[in-house]
Structures are given as structure tokens and as C-alpha cells.
Amino acid sequence: MGEPATKELLSLEDLEAAGGIHTGRKHIVSILVENKPGVLTRIAGLFARRGFNINTLAVGPTDDDAVSRVTLTLDGALHPIDQVTKQLHKLVNVIKIRDLQPDETIARELALFKVSADGGARAEVLQLVEIFRGKVVDVGKRSVVIEITGTDDKVEAFERLVRPFGLVEMARTGEIAISRGRGET
Amino acid sequence: MRAVDALIESLKAEGVEVVFGLPGGANLPTYDAFYDAGIRHILVRHEAGGGHAAEGYAKATGKVGVALATSGPGATNLVTPICDAMMDSVPVVFLTGQVRTELLGTDGFQEADTIGITMPIVKHSFLIQHPLEIPRAIHEAFHIARTGRPGPVIVDIPQDLSRADIPYEPVTDVSLPGYQPTTEGNQKQIRLAAKALANSHRPVVYAGGGVVNANAAEELREFVTADRFPCTCTLMGLGAFPAGHDQWLGMLGMHGTRAANYAMDEADLICAVGARFDDRITGKLSEFAPRAKFIHIDIDPAEISKNVPAHIPIVGDARNILARLTAEYRALDADAGRLEGWWGRIRSWQEQYPLHYDDPQNGEIKPQYMVEALYQATGGEAIVTSDVGQHQMWAAQYFPFSEPRRWINSGGLGTMGFGLPSAMGAAVAGSDLPVVCLAGDGSVQMNMQELATCAQEGIPIKVFIMNNGYLGMVRQWQELFWDRRYSQVDMGSFPDFVKLAEAYGATGMRCESRDTLVDDFRKALEVPGPVVIDVRVTREENVYPMIAPGQPARDMVG
Incomplete structure (x- = not known):
């Protein structure tokens, strides 16, 4: 029989306080998986079962055709990460998992911004693109599409700066990551 | 050969002696292969019964149990046994039929996303996408089910693929780079x-x-x-x-x-x-x-x-x-x-603080005494399965088990209706010991239909129903923690288990007196074939001692 067994009403505060242990930092989890159907669902399902919110998720091939890399980011301030890593290990198609340490990791993402930029605003926007070492990949009469790569901080900084000009839409890939130095991620 | 014949060969290569299942449209080809496969197939009356029987077989022997079902409702009826096997780490391979590949995802007749529905409750699962994958999938499924921490594995086979003509090559290796359980210990x-x-x-x-x-x-x-x-x-x-x-x-x-x-x-x-x-x-x-x-x-x-x-x-x-x-x-x-x-x-x-209960010896059968009588009648030499509830706890307390694999019950999931079919599975596993099921009158009704299977197959389980006319454990909690507001726990004296047993082709008996109980039980154990013994016990009795939920162990009550 499920708890609570008593008739006492549970206060919402008590319910909310019953969370797990949190690390308080962002986690980039790199997962090497067998390139088989359904693997991503199994991984996503594990996170969903614990009520975890995946911030970003990127999947792509690796140097080995049979293996794909899944990179996902989670907010450790919200989610205890340890148990979920152990559970991921139990998935038969998961080969390797790394919870990457931020200072030993190169992480990058690509973002596309559609910004309304006509008249005088266009010059200012283009200046920002230059400062962020971005690229203009499409130019229209009233808008430009800009490509930015970098850490999520950089992408977010760019977003903040162009938003006042009129951000029409934005698409981000989510970070992919690899460890520094010679060893494998 | 047909893919389904390759499937049978693969099962034989894994040493499968018996499977439990029920045919349907999507696994018709598989059942055609079972017609003369030389593997014992037990036709259950409900897929859940088959799933729990496979669990009982696995728990009694340590071997991998096998259960079969068709697509859609057949597979969804297996969800409870699959989850049960996951929670209690039971090695079982579930073979489910699936609709033809061209119908996948179209809401075809008897289509269910079996792999999707069961994803959080399996150790692993395979959706066959090419007939050549079948022998390897079977072999890997058995390997995964039995090694490491054991658990349930599903192989879902679309009907058209199982009819394909394929060359059969026995598979002896596994290719599972992500699955390497640690066994050694540092x-x-x-x-x-x-x-x-x-x-x-x-x-x-x-x-x-x-x-x-x-x-x-x-x-x-x-x-x-x-x-x-x-x-x-x-x-x-x-x-x-x-x-x-x-x-x-x-x-x-x-x-x-x-x-x-x-x-x-x-x-x-x-x-x-x-x-x-x-x-x-x-x-x-x-x-x-x-x-x-x-x-x-x-x-x-x-x-x-x-x-x-x-x-x-x-x-x-x-x-x-x-x-x-x-x-x-x-x-x-x-x-x-x-x-x-x-x-x-x-x-x-x-x-x-020894375990104790009041036994007034006025002819009334205390449920704890019923367990002790069962121990006396069997001399402890039996495989005991149970359902879930008060009777399960009393069995755990008052039936001293001296050997492993003699106590088969549903611990993690707490599945009512587990006892009777798991007894059936344990009984076909070939032990010399009698297999008794200690059931509750509530639980037993959840998979009672397998009595027909036992009668037809001559599987001689003895089902001792601890009948208090209540969903007893829920009643106990309502008594202790919810001011005795007995909400929806009184099952009255329905059904008449003796008549029901007879209708199923089993033997039915009723015990109402403490004084003859051990002898009655001995007699029941002597009767060939499946027997149901309806034991009328004290209606309101609580399982003690007890750690109240959310309390520390040192504050045990009762």
C-alpha cells in the first residue's frame, strides 16, 4: 500500500521539500550508444520517469558507424544526477557515459537567429555579428539570418543583445561536447 | 526454414522445456511451429496467468521462464507479469506477436506498441525488424534475462516476419558491447x-x-x-x-x-x-x-x-x-x-518479543494457525507460493523456510493473483516437492481461471485459500490508520470456492474447524490433481508486529 497511510493532509510545502540531493551545477552528460532503433526513447524515458527536464539534447554519429553520441545537458540544481547515470548504465544499448566536468570540457552549440534588421538597425546588428564572430547566412529585405557558434553562454549573450532589434525566431542545436586533452571522452 | 521454426530451434538451443502461452492472430505462425515442436506448451486461460507461471517456473528452478502472447491485448495482459519480474529480478523471456510490419503504427487490429508500453519495466526488449534477427535476438534475450541482475526481456515479432523463409544458423556468441555485468567483486x-x-x-x-x-x-x-x-x-x-x-x-x-x-x-x-x-x-x-x-x-x-x-x-x-x-x-x-x-x-x-497470536482453541481457525497447520501437514517439505496481503505476511512469519527457492511470492510489485499461476509454473518444473499456494480469498480470484489449465494438464497444485471475506490488508490499514472506515473491502462469502473448484474440474474442500485442520490438510495433500481448500478463518485479525508506515523500526507496534 502506498504512503502516506495516515489521514493527515500533506502540506504542499512538505511535498516540495521532499526532493533529492542536488549538485547545483549544470551537467553535460555525454553518452555513447549503439546505433539501434529505440535507444533515444529508452534514454529519454529514464529521465522522464524521474521527472527530469532535459535542457538540451543533441544526437549524432561518431567516428564509428555502429556508435552514436548523445549529448544532453541538465540543471543539477534541479536534479540529482548520480542515480540517473547509474540507471543509464543499465540500458543494454548504452556503451559509455561521462558526466563531463565543465573545466575539462570543450562544449559548443550552433544557433540560428532571424532578426528583423532594416534601415539603421541593420548596421548595428551586423556589428554585433562581427563581434561574436558569427555569420550572416541569409539576407532579406527586412531581416537577416545569423549563425552563431560557441558555448551556451555566448549564444545567450548574443540573444540578449539582438532581442531589442526584433528577434523573429531562434533555433539552437543544444551543446555537443568533447573532453580536453588526449584521452577519449 | 520458416523463421518460426528457427525460433523453436533457438528456444531448444537455450534448453527450454516448457512455455506458457495463449495463441492469437499475430502469433499464429509461431503456434503452427509449436504444433510439433517437441517443447511442452501449456495453454493458459489468460496471458497474465502465463506470465506469472513463467515467473514461478523461473523462481523454482533458477532457469529462464518463457511466456507467449499475441499482439495487442495479449501483450498488454502481460504487462503486470513483466513489471512483477522486473521488480523481483526474475529471469523471464516474453515472446509477443506483433501486427504485420506494414500495419505498424496504423492502429491496426490488435495493434499495441508493446515495446513502448513496456519500456520502463523491462531489462531489455527487442522489436524484430528483419527475420534474420530472430535467432540472435532470442539468444541475446536469454543471455540478458539470466545474467547480471536477472530480469524480463521481451522479443516482439511482427507476424509477416515470422513467416519468412530464412537459413538457420545457431548463434553461440552475443554482441552486446553495452552489457557487461560486473561479477567478480573487488x-x-x-x-x-x-x-x-x-x-x-x-x-x-x-x-x-x-x-x-x-x-x-x-x-x-x-x-x-x-x-x-x-x-x-x-x-x-x-x-x-x-x-x-x-x-x-x-x-x-x-x-x-x-x-x-x-x-x-x-x-x-x-x-x-x-x-x-x-x-x-x-x-x-x-x-x-x-x-x-x-x-x-x-x-x-x-x-x-x-x-x-x-x-x-x-x-x-x-x-x-x-x-x-x-x-x-x-x-x-x-x-x-x-x-x-x-x-x-x-x-x-x-x-x-517472540511472534505470537491469541489462539483461543475454541474451534475458530486463526489465520496464523492455518499457516502453522500447513507447515505441520507438509513437514515444511513443500514449495509454497503466495498471493499478496495478510496471508503472505503470515506465511513469511509462521512458515519457516529452510531452503532457497521454496518460497515464491510477489514482493516488489505486490501483485495480487500471483500465487495460483506461479504455483502452476513451479509445479511443472519437475520438483519432487508438493507445490502449495497459500492464497487470499481476494487475491486468488484475480487469476482463478488457471485452475482450468491445471485440471486439463493434471498439474497437482494445492490451493489453500485463507478466506476471511475481506481484502484483509487494506481492511487492517483502514482499521489502524483510517478510523475503521471499511471502505470497499468486504467481499462477503462469494464465490463458493468449493463449487467453483469443481466447476473447473478440480477438487474442492472446505475447512471450518481448527481441531481437524492439520488432518484435513494432510488429506488434501494426498488428493491427486489440483485441489482448492477453502479455509474459513477469523474475519478480523491483524498482522503484527508492524512498523507503522513512515515510522522508525524501534517504534514497532503490536
Whole structure:
């Protein structure tokens, strides 16, 4: 029989306080998986079962055709990460998992911004693109599409700066990551 | 050959002797192959019965059980046994039919996304996408089900693929780069554990179902008796250590003995073997075993520090680790006298708080006495399965199990209706022991239909129904925690189990008097074929002692 067994009403505060242990930092989890159907669902399902919110998720091939890399980011301030890593290990198609340490990791993402930029605003926007070492990949009469790569901080900084000009839409890939130095991620 | 014939060959190569199932549209090809396959097929009356029977078979033998169902409702009827097998780490391979590949995802007749529905409750699953994959998938499914921490594996086979003509090549290897269970156990950690044990003054060995799964009962006994370590088992571990042994504390947890729970509470070192610190064991987690350090031996690394932080984790096979731990411990030549005081304390609890119940001896059958009568009638020489509820707890308390694989029940999921079909599965596994099912009148009705299977197949299970006309455990909780507002727990005296048994082609008996109970049970055990014994017990009786939910062990009541 499920708890609570008593008739006492549970206060919402008590319910909310019953969370797990949190690390308080962002986690980039790199997962090497067998390139088989359904693997991503199994991984996503594990996170969903614990009520975890995946911030970003990127999947792509690796140097080995049979293996794909899944990179996902989670907010450790919200989610205890340890148990979920152990559970991921139990998935038969998961080969390797790394919870990457931020200072030993190169992480990058690509973002596309559609910004309304006509008249005088266009010059200012283009200046920002230059400062962020971005690229203009499409130019229209009233808008430009800009490509930015970098850490999520950089992408977010760019977003903040162009938003006042009129951000029409934005698409981000989510970070992919690899460890520094010679060893494998 | 046909893919389904390759499937049969693969099953034979895995040593499958018996399967439990029910045919339907999507697995018609498979059933055509079973027509003359030379593997015993038991036609169940409901897929859930087949799934639990496969579990019972697996639990009684340690081999992989096999259950078959068709697509859609056949597969969804297996969801409960699959989840049950996951929770209790039972090795079962489920073979489900699926609609033709061209119908997948179109809401075809009897289509269900079996793989999707079962994803969180399987150890692994295979959706066959090409007929050539079938033999390898079967082989890998058995490998995954039985190795590491055992569990359920599904192979879902679309109907059209099973009709394909393929060359059959026996598969002898597995290609599972992501699946390499750790079995060895780290030697340094084992040495550390031995030292900690030698230095402890109030140790307790806490063993769970993992010991049974690892076939490590003998190694456990060697280890526990390498010194005078007190030993307790979880519900799933009962039989892993002989009840009646001088160092046996009884079961621990919510309805465990006071001696076991108090020993955990005061222990300075707890050595957990194949156990997972379930909430039914720990009670209030923050006050669980507050003085103890923990050695945690488990084959599943995800169990380590899941609920209780382990000071000395050892990941690997319990059998191998226990044997090495015993050797390391013996080499230390620890001072045997150091446990005297601890045993003095334990003995005082045992004397002060034995399991007890009032037995007025006025002819009324107390449910606890019913369990004792069953023990007397069988001499303890039986495989006992149970359903879920009060009768299950009384069986765990009053039927002392001396050997592993003799106590088969649903612990983790707590599945009512588990007992009868699992008894059926255990009974076809070929043991010389009688198989008895101790059921509740509520639970047994959830898979009663398998009596027809037992009658047809001549499977001689003896079903002892502890009939109090209530969903007894829920009633107990309503009595204790919800002001006796008995909401929807009274089942009256329906059905008439004796007539029902006869209608199914089994023998029905009724027991209403305490005085003749043991003799009646002996007679029932002598009757050939399946027998149902309807035992009218005291209607309102509570399972004690009890750790009230969310309370610490030392505050046990009753």
C-alpha cells in the first residue's frame, strides 16, 4: 500500500521539500550508444520517469558507424544526477557515459537567429555579428539570418543583445561536447 | 526454414522445456511451429496467468521462464507479469506477436506498441525488424534475462516476419558491447569488508533475494557461521538462510520480528547481500539503522547507495563474493568473544518479543494457525507460493523456510493473483516437492481461471485459500490508520470456492474447524490433481508486529 497511510493532509510545502540531493551545477552528460532503433526513447524515458527536464539534447554519429553520441545537458540544481547515470548504465544499448566536468570540457552549440534588421538597425546588428564572430547566412529585405557558434553562454549573450532589434525566431542545436586533452571522452 | 521454426530451434538451443502461452492472430505462425515442436506448451486461460507461471517456473528452478502472447491485448495482459519480474529480478523471456510490419503504427487490429508500453519495466526488449534477427535476438534475450541482475526481456515479432523463409544458423556468441555485468567483486573491497566485520561488535547480516538468484545460500551460511553473525532475510530472501538456525533472527521489515528490526536499529555494521533497502525494510529512512556502517554487496551498481549510502560497496555476484569474504574473514582470526554482549541483547529481544497470536482453541481457525497447520501437514517439505496481503505476511512469519527457492511470492510489485499461476509454473518444473499456494480469498480470484489449465494438464497444485471475506490488508490499514472506515473491502462469502473448484474440474474442500485442520490438510495433500481448500478463518485479525508506515523500526507496534 502506498504512503502516506495516515489521514493527515500533506502540506504542499512538505511535498516540495521532499526532493533529492542536488549538485547545483549544470551537467553535460555525454553518452555513447549503439546505433539501434529505440535507444533515444529508452534514454529519454529514464529521465522522464524521474521527472527530469532535459535542457538540451543533441544526437549524432561518431567516428564509428555502429556508435552514436548523445549529448544532453541538465540543471543539477534541479536534479540529482548520480542515480540517473547509474540507471543509464543499465540500458543494454548504452556503451559509455561521462558526466563531463565543465573545466575539462570543450562544449559548443550552433544557433540560428532571424532578426528583423532594416534601415539603421541593420548596421548595428551586423556589428554585433562581427563581434561574436558569427555569420550572416541569409539576407532579406527586412531581416537577416545569423549563425552563431560557441558555448551556451555566448549564444545567450548574443540573444540578449539582438532581442531589442526584433528577434523573429531562434533555433539552437543544444551543446555537443568533447573532453580536453588526449584521452577519449 | 520458416523463421518460426528457427525460433523453436533457438528456444531448444537455450534448453527450454516448457512455455506458457495463449495463441492469437499475430502469433499464429509461431503456434503452427509449436504444433510439433517437441517443447511442452501449456495453454493458459489468460496471458497474465502465463506470465506469472513463467515467473514461478523461473523462481523454482533458477532457469529462464518463457511466456507467449499475441499482439495487442495479449501483450498488454502481460504487462503486470513483466513489471512483477522486473521488480523481483526474475529471469523471464516474453515472446509477443506483433501486427504485420506494414500495419505498424496504423492502429491496426490488435495493434499495441508493446515495446513502448513496456519500456520502463523491462531489462531489455527487442522489436524484430528483419527475420534474420530472430535467432540472435532470442539468444541475446536469454543471455540478458539470466545474467547480471536477472530480469524480463521481451522479443516482439511482427507476424509477416515470422513467416519468412530464412537459413538457420545457431548463434553461440552475443554482441552486446553495452552489457557487461560486473561479477567478480573487488578484492580490496572484500578485504576491507572482512576487516570491518572483524572490528564490529554489533554486526548484522541482512540478506535478500539476490542471494537466492545467485544460488548463494550455501555460501551465505558459510559466511554467517564463519563467526556468530546474526542473520536476517528480506521477504524475497526467505530460505536463503535456514530458519530455525541458532543465528537466525527472522524476517526484518514492516512485519518482521522485533529481534531483527531492533538488531538493525542498534547494529554498528550491517552487511547487506543482494538486498536493496526497500522502504518496507527501512521504515523512516532518516532514522534507519542510525549507528551502522554499511557493507553493500550487489550485482547491480545502481542499487549501491540508492537509498542508504554504502561505506563499503562491493559490486558483483553474491556467490563468488561471499566465498571470498568468508575466506578473508577466517584469515583474520577475529576475537569470537566480542559478540557475546551483542548476542545477550538479541536473546533478550527474542525472549521478550517472540511472534505470537491469541489462539483461543475454541474451534475458530486463526489465520496464523492455518499457516502453522500447513507447515505441520507438509513437514515444511513443500514449495509454497503466495498471493499478496495478510496471508503472505503470515506465511513469511509462521512458515519457516529452510531452503532457497521454496518460497515464491510477489514482493516488489505486490501483485495480487500471483500465487495460483506461479504455483502452476513451479509445479511443472519437475520438483519432487508438493507445490502449495497459500492464497487470499481476494487475491486468488484475480487469476482463478488457471485452475482450468491445471485440471486439463493434471498439474497437482494445492490451493489453500485463507478466506476471511475481506481484502484483509487494506481492511487492517483502514482499521489502524483510517478510523475503521471499511471502505470497499468486504467481499462477503462469494464465490463458493468449493463449487467453483469443481466447476473447473478440480477438487474442492472446505475447512471450518481448527481441531481437524492439520488432518484435513494432510488429506488434501494426498488428493491427486489440483485441489482448492477453502479455509474459513477469523474475519478480523491483524498482522503484527508492524512498523507503522513512515515510522522508525524501534517504534514497532503490536
